[in-house]
Structure formats: structure tokens, C-alpha cells
Amino acid sequence: MWKSVRRAAEATVHLLVAAAMAFGTWIFITVLLITAIGTLVVVGVWLLPETVLLVRRIAGAKRGLTAAWTGVRIPEAYRPLTGTVRERVVTAVRDPGTRTDARWMAAHWFYGALLGLALPLWPVGLVVDGLWCGLLRREAVVLPLIVRLADLEADWSTALLKPSPQAQLTARVQELAATRADAITAHEAELRRIERDLHDGAQARLVALSLRIGLARRAYGGDPETGLRLLDEAQEQAEKALTELRQVVRGIHPPILSDRGLAGAVRALAAGSGLEVAVDDGGLEQGVRAPAAVEAAAYFAVAESLTNVAKYSGVSRAEVQLVRARRGLRVRVRDEGRGGAGVSSSVSGSEGEGGGSGLLGMRRRVAALDGTMEVSSPVGGPTVIEVELPCVW
Structure with missing residues (x-):
């Protein structure tokens, strides 16, 4: 019984928030319809992208609310509204995500009002199921209906807010294009790093090594002691060059x-x-x-x-x-x-x-x-x- 009460209380909170959002959606759509003609005539279509962005935020809030109840994230797929005013307007109109959000808001405008009617079920369910369970020792009946209604509302919202396959494909293509550009940038930077490490490190030491070997060859005939000293220094340079080459290799694939x-x-x-x-x-x-x-x-x-x-x-x-x-x-x-x-x-x-x-x-x-x-x-x-x-x- 207490488990049903707790779950029904969570469902009631979900329905209460959903009903409040539905009421806000109803006001938003109503005001939008009243002001749409005046906006287009007086101000211009440049407000359309801003309106679409606002709708996206509202739909995003609903996705978050639904995901919190179901535990399953609802993906979103929108085209970025960037560029000139004309480009932003065209993108806002042609974006499949705009049509998805508009369809959800229209449906939410109708079925959202019904959510408020379910809220009185909570006190009724407490009384009825309390007597039902306390006197007759049977399972709760009304409270599970509230949970089922919350599940049904979440299912509707998921179905309406889920991006179309076309929108998901478009978003996936954009994501792959962005990651490909990042991969190319990272690859070029890695090549520059390797080139810099080789030029400033190993290459410089190899040049110094070659010079010391040449000096040692010249000095060895007349001054063997100096020649040996130069060879010792050359060996030290060779070991340092090998160390730096190993570090470069580790940076590529350890x-x-x-x-x-x-x-x-x-x-x-x-x-x-x-x-x-x-x-x-x-x-x-x-x-x-x-x-x-x-x-x-x-x-x-x-x-x-x-x-x-x-x-x-x-x-x-x-x-x-x-x-x-x-x-x-x-x-x-x-x-x-x-x-x-x-x-x-x-x-x-x-x-x-x-x-x-x-x-x-x-x-x-x-x-x-x-x-x-x-x-x-x-x-x-x-x-x-x-x-x-x-x-x-």
C-alpha cells in the first residue's frame, strides 16, 4: 500500500507539472496566434527564428520532464539557426525539428487540459484505496490509475517529441562532419607537434653528434686525448637523441x-x-x-x-x-x-x-x-x- 502511495504521489507531481506546462503552452499558442499576423505585417519575419528557439526551449523542458519520469532520454535533433536573417528563417521553416515541436505543441494544447482533471484522483484515491486496503485487505485500485495516467502522458510526449528519422539522419551527418573536422584539426596539430619535437630535439642533437664525430676524427691523430673526450661527448649526445626519439614514438603510439x-x-x-x-x-x-x-x-x-x-x-x-x-x-x-x-x-x-x-x-x-x-x-x-x-x- 505504502509503495503504491509513494509511486502515486510521484505520478501526481509529474502530472501537476505537466498540467502547468500544458496551461503555459495553451497561453503561448493562443498569444502566438493572436500576434502572428500583426508580427508578420508590422515587425517582419525576422522574429520567426527567435520564436522557433523559444519553442525549442519549451520542448526541451518537456523532454527533460518526461525523461525524469521514464528514465529514458528523448533525443533532440535541430538544425543550428545561424547565418543571415534570411538563412535563419529558411532553416527554421525547413527544419524537421520545427514541425515535430509544432505537432507536439498542437497536441499538447488539446490533451494537456485533461491532465488537470486527473489531479483530484489523488485525494480520492487515498480515501478509497485506504478503506479498500484497510478494511478488505485488498490491493489499491485508484492510486495505480494515477501512475498509469502519468505513464500514458509520458508515452504520448515521447512519441510526439521523438525526432523523425530524417531529422536524426540530418543531425547525425552534421555531427560526423563536425567530428571529422575536429579529427583533421587534431591530426594536423599532432603532425606539427611531432615535426617540432623532431626538429628542436632529436634533429638538433644528431647535428651536434655529427659535428663532434667530425672534430674527434680531426683531433684523434694529433691529440688522442681530445679525440677521446669528443667521442665521449658524441656518445652522450647519441644517447640523448635516442631518448628523445623514444619520447616522440611514445607520443604517437606508446x-x-x-x-x-x-x-x-x-x-x-x-x-x-x-x-x-x-x-x-x-x-x-x-x-x-x-x-x-x-x-x-x-x-x-x-x-x-x-x-x-x-x-x-x-x-x-x-x-x-x-x-x-x-x-x-x-x-x-x-x-x-x-x-x-x-x-x-x-x-x-x-x-x-x-x-x-x-x-x-x-x-x-x-x-x-x-x-x-x-x-x-x-x-x-x-x-x-x-x-x-x-x-x-
Whole structure:
């Protein structure tokens, strides 16, 4: 009984909010119809995109309300209203999402008023079902009807607000175009980084090595001691050049991933981070491995996140979790530091070059694999970075 009461109370709150939104929708549509002709004649069609944006916000609020009740997110697919006034008007008119929202608002205008009629069922249900259950020891009858009505309202809203296949396809094409552009930008920045590292590091040391070997050859005949000293310096330069070349190679694809797998590579990262890191590998050491590109993206996400913690968090502890999800690989890094991290923040290198450093570079690398990245970092902490990379196990 008490379980039914609690669920019916939640349904009543949902219906109450839905009824209030329906009443607001009724007022909005009524005022819109009255002012539409005057607006078009006196002001002009430039207000149409702003009206469409307002409708999108209302529909977005309804999607959130419905998702809170059902636990299932309703996707939205809109074309961005950008460009000149004419372009924005044309986009607003031709966008399938506009027609979807208009259809929902029209239907909501009619069936939304019925929601208010269901609210008196709550006190009636308490009395009737209280007597029914208390005296006759039977299950509640009226209160479950309120829950069913809330489910029905949520089903209607889901069906009406769900984007059409055409709108979803258009949004998907735009998303892929954006991620492809980000991937190209990140790739170009990575090439510039490798070129810069080779030019300023290994190449310079190899040039110095060649000069010392030449000087050693000249000096060896007349001054063997100087020649040996120059050869020692040349050997030292060769070792430094090899070290820098290894660092460049690790920046492309860390060899440790091939040798130890993602779990072992992440543990090595944690050990060398200078932090106290708790690693939960989720059993990735056994079973089928993820594709090399997915492992590399996850590795660099952990490396970047731990670098953030070491440099900016103000704490010496972090947690790393790897999860073999049903649709891919999930990476989660958490610290209890000062927070305030953002996707636009730079960790190493210069974001001004549009490069692949910092959290922005991490997001581009993840998006190139059609993955997602979420950053939660309120001021005062904690900071949680979650990356999900789709793959087939």
C-alpha cells in the first residue's frame, strides 16, 4: 500500500507539472496566434527564428520532464539557426525539428487540459484505496490509475517529441562532419607537434653528434686525448637523441600498450605520475582486447587527466577506473582537488595553436572515434572525467 502511495504521489507531481506546462503552452499558442499576423505585417519575419528557439526551449523542458519520469532520454535533433536573417528563417521553416515541436505543441494544447482533471484522483484515491486496503485487505485500485495516467502522458510526449528519422539522419551527418573536422584539426596539430619535437630535439642533437664525430676524427691523430673526450661527448649526445626519439614514438603510439595492454599501460602511468593512484582495471587484463586506436585514446585520456591532477588539483590522490561496457570501453578519472577544470583549459602546450593538447585535445581525440567525453568539475571539486569509446569486443 505504502509503495503504491509513494509511486502515486510521484505520478501526481509529474502530472501537476505537466498540467502547468500544458496551461503555459495553451497561453503561448493562443498569444502566438493572436500576434502572428500583426508580427508578420508590422515587425517582419525576422522574429520567426527567435520564436522557433523559444519553442525549442519549451520542448526541451518537456523532454527533460518526461525523461525524469521514464528514465529514458528523448533525443533532440535541430538544425543550428545561424547565418543571415534570411538563412535563419529558411532553416527554421525547413527544419524537421520545427514541425515535430509544432505537432507536439498542437497536441499538447488539446490533451494537456485533461491532465488537470486527473489531479483530484489523488485525494480520492487515498480515501478509497485506504478503506479498500484497510478494511478488505485488498490491493489499491485508484492510486495505480494515477501512475498509469502519468505513464500514458509520458508515452504520448515521447512519441510526439521523438525526432523523425530524417531529422536524426540530418543531425547525425552534421555531427560526423563536425567530428571529422575536429579529427583533421587534431591530426594536423599532432603532425606539427611531432615535426617540432623532431626538429628542436632529436634533429638538433644528431647535428651536434655529427659535428663532434667530425672534430674527434680531426683531433684523434694529433691529440688522442681530445679525440677521446669528443667521442665521449658524441656518445652522450647519441644517447640523448635516442631518448628523445623514444619520447616522440611514445607520443604517437606508446609501445607499452602493445607490450602490456591497456590495463598494464595505465598502471605504469599511475606508477610514474608522482601521485597515489588507485586503479580499477575492470578485468581488462583477461579476455579480448579493444582495438588499438581505442586503447590509444583511452591511454592518452588517462595520461592527460593524471597530468591535470598533478599540476592543478592541489591533491596527491586520484582514482582511475576502466570498464568493459556493453557497447565499448569506459574510462573514469576522479580526484578530490580544487575543481574548476573546463574543456577549454590547456594542460600542456598551447591551445592557441588549435592543437590537440589539454582537455580540448582529449575531446577531439575521443570524438574522432565517435566517442563521448563528460567533464564534471565544480569549484571546490571533485573533478570527474568520463570517456566512453565505442568498440566491439
